[in-house]
Amino acid sequence: MSSEEALLLAPPTTNASAAAARTASLAAVESPAPEPAGETHAVLTQRFHAAIPGGAHTYAKGDDQFPEGIAPYLVRADGCRVWDTERREYLEFGMGLRAVTLGHGFRPVVQAAQRELLRGTANVGRPTMLELRAAEDFLSTTQAGDMVKFAKNGSDATTAAVKLARAATGRDRVAICQDHPFFSTDDWFIGTTAVRAGIPWGVRQLTHTFRYNDLASVQQLFEDHPDELACLIMEVEKDVPPAPGFLQGVRQLCDQYGTVLIFDEIITGLRWHVGGAQAVHGVRPDLSTWAKALGNGFSIAALTGRRELMELGGLHHDKERVFLLSTTYGAESHALAAMRAVLTTYRREPVIEHLRQAGEYLRRLLAQSIAEHGLTGHFALLGPPQCLVYATRDAARQPSQGFRTLFLQETLKRGLLLPSLIVSYAHQPADIELAAERIHEALGVYRRALDEGLDKYLHGRPVQPVYRARN
Template sequence: MTEHRPLPRSAEANERLHAAIPGGAHTYAKGDDQYPENLAPVISHGEGAHVWDVDGNEYIEYGSGLRSVSLGHAHPRVVEAVRREIGRGGNFVRPSIVEAEAAERFLAAVPTAEMVKFAKNGSDATTAAVRLARAATGRPLVAVCADHAFFSVDDWFIGTTAMPAGIPAETTAMTVSFPYGDLDATEEVLRAHEGRIACLILEPATRTEPAPGYLAGLRELAHRHGCVLVFDEMITGFRWSDAGAQGLYGVQPDLSTFGKALGNGFAVSALAGRRELMELGGLRDQRERVFLLSTTHGAETHSLAAAMAVFDTYAEEGVTARLHTLGGRLAAGVREVAEGAGVGEHVLVLGRASNLVFATLDEQGEPSQPYRTLFLRQLLTGGVIGPSFVVSSALTEADIDRTVDVVAQACTVYRKALDDGDPAAFTGGRSVKPVFRRFA
């Protein structure tokens, strides 16, 4: 790793991005407001678990395309599959045989699903699940898990966030919430809206593992109240097991949505579920039809080829196990150096080993954006970029060890800031911002 230089070209590129693109990025989580001031590198290219910015600096990368590149950038097997298929044409007036092959591969990998339909992004898939649930039950309301951060860019969810501008209040009123892990509280919500809730939608797990029996209990509760149970597996899909969280925990949802790791960076998502529900969007059913997913680019052959290469790589190379091993090594190392620097109660590593995040707490033990800024700044200047500690299988043990060394240096600065009671002296400018906020 080379010594990190200033970022004049990245600064110029950020200005170009803001001039042409609202927010300066096509995903708010990638915005320069998520990084310390003057330390928001613009990426030139990536290979494996490393990326280079336009100024020539090299970084070990975590978060990997917001968890979408779990095999590492430019993975040879995926690239070759894409190259081979795209040379045969990418989009046709009728379905390609690749669509059947990819669907069959998906259903073999996720045996709890009976049918699947592909799309390009997760929001389309989750919104299609909501539409199916409403059509199947004849009910208007959607219940979302209040403890999970994101489900869709569409109105039914965004209206419930701190950025509801442009969304009618009547639409927002059709979404209610329930707490994760609390079956009694969830049943209270269902009873309060008896006969009106179409579905319960949640991530089966995030930084919190489900208590034994919780997911099965939630399924029983949903069905007892006539609701559809939807698992959002955008993150847990493949990172928890080759069959997602539903495969790991042995609980079959009625519908589930996948994305992120599915294409190793190529745009592909999936809605999967029970045939009885999915056929509402088909041509072989006598019930009133649902306009489910109909996307011109939803089944581009190169993205589906990428997905099939991902399936094969996970199965043949034990990728999920490797993600857990790498994440476990990283978590143990970070906790050790944090304790050694006297910040073990302030710099926390949370979540499943394959999907680690970190928390930065202040003197009172509360989440702190200034301390997050300090921590990110030290990581970046040490050659590590990542809004989380989510690993890719392309990381090496040397990468993990180097990361732990950088974290150790960051923790030393963190301790000094705690002692001084002034993290702002170490942030280099304004603090990073939460994505969901009413004003810029």
């Protein structure tokens, strides 16, 4: 290896005090090893599907998203590792669908939640002082809005934002970015996907789509529906960065046509910046929605934005009332305490810098493996380092669910839970290096399958897209 290559592949440097704090925070709590389930994988699968539609409470975690017969059922997690019913250990790079940025069981967050539970105020009949402190903490840390309303999941927050925009503008139509895969479980969004059973035709007609980084497609929507678009909702950034002038152009068009601009920061908030991707790119929306990293795995989401919009869901105005967000568990105290501990950690420690460094180190190591196996054009790394994903393509370089399944199969066999390449504050250089070694082996199988045929190496059916009309 040349000196230049050695420098390129060197692990990221870390601040000594931050590393020490991280080590202390992630020290394992004494607990007995998880007991085996005592049942075969097939029996457990049957039980899951007998009790839960789809076998999981999140479609992205369902059996159809993983190789047949080997996807683990988990019983414990710590840092960037998880354990299954057979006590097998896996390095995880999904991190709760990007919700866990600090690591599983991050002690300051868990301890904050525990302390609040012991106060007996998990859910009481009037607002608690914690709700006020949490709201002020969120607003001062993120600088993303004038007011905030908490909820339990991102879908509720985005739907509330759409309702608020419709109330403020008196319009019904919604514009969404078709290149961003998920905004809500509610009808206004799911009606645009292939899984539209149960959604009225009339509701589906009110949502329109545009393309990311295609300002002309946004302009065309406004021209096609003048004075009809209540809001435009999009992620600020996903796999590719915004083209120069795109976000600014969208902002200008929304201002010109009186449309509310909503940024979905559910993934980017606290992963791109404490102020979200809007702070990185310097374009402010009217409303934005947050979740995922806010609670490091605890259920907490937020809707924030301009006071004149948010106050429509309040008491201090003479306009028609908006029933904005009213959830029994929206201010559940342990989740708010967890969020405050997360925000404190972000203010004190270089979390986002670590995410970028760890993700970039992983990208460099995997890029070398891709080149060594001759997989350029067949296995691709996408997205910024703090939110890295991969794409699988066949011999013709076309997107392939079969090759995705093969890659998942081979990485699971090697102790990696790898639906994506998402890193956390818990992932250290040694974890990245271990994962890269095992992925290198899996990519060797990928190469052989390209040369000799997928069927020779893939065991079981391919994984399926979540959005499909039939099973």
